[in-house]
Amino acid sequence: MTSFSRLALPGSFFLSVLSVCSPPPALAQENPYFVAYDHYLEEPGNLEIEYLSTLGTQRGGNNFHAFWAEFEYGATAWWTTEVYLDGQTTFRDSTVFTGFRWENRFRPLKREHFINPIFYVEYENKNGADKILKEGEGHDVESDFLVSNAEARKEHIHEIELKLILSSTLKGWNFTENTLAAKNLANSPWEFGYALGASRPLALKASAKRCTLCPQNFVAGAEIYGGLGDRHSFGLHDTSHYLAPVLAWNLPSGWTLRISPGFGLNDNSHRCLMRWGVSREITGFGSMVSRLLGGRK
Amino acid sequence: MRAIAAALAVCTSFLVVSIVLAQSRNSGKPLVGAASKYDPAIYGELQKAPEKARIRANPLQNDPDAVAAGAILFEQHCAECHGNSGDGSHKAPSLLVPEVQSATPGTLFWLLTNGVVRKKMPVWSKLPEPQRWQLVRYIKSLGKSALAAESPAAKP
Numbered sequence: 450m451t452s453f454s455r456l457a458l459p460g461s462f463f464l465s466v467l468s469v470c471s472p473p474p475a476l477a478q479e480n481p482y483f484v485a486y487d488h489y490l491e492e493p494g495n496l497e498i499e500y501l502s503t504l505g506t507q508r509g510g511n512n513f514h515a516f517w518a519e520f521e522y523g524a525t526a527w528w529t530t531e532v533y534l535d536g537q538t539t540f541r542d543s544t545v546f547t548g549f550r551w552e553n554r555f556r557p558l559k560r561e562h563f564i565n566p567i568f569y570v571e572y573e574n575k576n577g578a579d580k581i582l583k584e585g586e587g588h589d590v591e592s593d594f595l596v597s598n599a600e601a602r603k604e605h606i607h608e609i610e611l612k613l614i615l616s617s618t619l620k621g622w623n624f625t626e627n628t629l630a631a632k633n634l635a636n637s638p639w640e641f642g643y644a645l646g647a648s649r650p651l652a653l654k655a656s657a658k659r660c661t662l663c664p665q666n667f668v669a670g671a672e673i674y675g676g677l678g679d680r681h682s683f684g685l686h687d688t689s690h691y692l693a694p695v696l697a698w699n700l701p702s703g704w705t706l707r708i709s710p711g712f713g714l715n716d717n718s719h720r721c722l723m724r725w726g727v728s729r730e731i732t733g734f735g736s737m738v739s740r741l742l743g744g745r746k
Numbered sequence: 747m748r749a750i751a752a753a754l755a756v757c758t759s760f761l762v763v764s765i766v767l768a769q770s771r772n773s774g775k776p777l778v779g780a781a782s783k784y785d786p787a788i789y790g791e792l793q794k795a796p797e798k799a800r801i802r803a804n805p806l807q808n809d810p811d812a813v814a815a816g817a818i819l820f821e822q823h824c825a826e827c828h829g830n831s832g833d834g835s836h837k838a839p840s841l842l843v844p845e846v847q848s849a850t851p852g853t854l855f856w857l858l859t860n861g862v863v864r865k866k867m868p869v870w871s872k873l874p875e876p877q878r879w880q881l882v883r884y885i886k887s888l889g890k891s892a893l894a895a896e897s898p899a900a901k902p
Contacts, residue, residue, distance in 0.1 A: 489872045526863040560860045653874035657811035
């Protein structure tokens, strides 16, 4: 990585922090998941900026810190679009920018049902050094990360990822099930994966007073995710799986903090993935852009 | 070179966000525009509530804190589009009109739960049921406040 881009990554993050310092506040009602998705889309016209981070242990190699920024925009009430920028630092190796993703989620049904489907389509343009572990797929295992950054980033990956998200909300609980199919466009077989999640706010009624530490501002739960092999060898053999408690804290100032210690469930998995993230929702972002461009006042 | 280009793209996108926000702050214009024109057709969605939903009673009808809690929730989630006092904006209709104020609590709860996703009203079932009922209490109280403000006794 050049010295310029070494500076550019933290610099761009600093700019993002500056950019979200004082927009109109809105209490984000974020789910706590890092991998699983529920059926709630971004509110139309709102932009959510997120910075998320994963500290991972590596047997037989160097531990790593993977990080990514997400820009999530509610295009309509039934379509959310999102851009990711990914990078990672492997300790005693280097820091590299690992690529970008463009994700779209569509809500096909007009009303709320017991099970609510969401269609998810993502294009990934990344290199082999990507370590954000945003999903479990195929035969991805811990030993894949033993390759040095210099060697791994030579591999360029163009991938299409499809998900069917099935999510329900019952008595304050959210239950979600994600099925994943991904294909590296360089003539690789379809790979499969899953994610399951359950979460609930610590209190269901809102307080009559503004408060930061009220239980309704916290959402706790757990998620489990992993790979299911590929088209030629579907199943659990040579796959990795994780179980992770999750916690989100939605602050009245509009910020959301999330934390999740994840634990590998078999010998192919990293022993521990410590994830955390911070996000900020900017309400009326679409209107701001419209005004800036001379649109409707 | 790829890393440089990508990093430049990151910086540029962040900068665009910063500029847009700075511009919006400097313009001094409110986020919510003038109240929308009254059009009864906008409220047609309320008529689609099934009978079972329509007749549901608000379990927090007698909760003394429900309106205050609903007011905070309204400010956090609804005011951006419906206006701080619920009188509407170019984004979303007024909630002070008779169509809304005469709707049953169950109808309003049903609409909050399902949204009107084809017309930009999001699904609010992400808020737990008690919070949606608190919102319904607050929305209903807006009509009483508006009536009180318009009554001759309230005028100087």
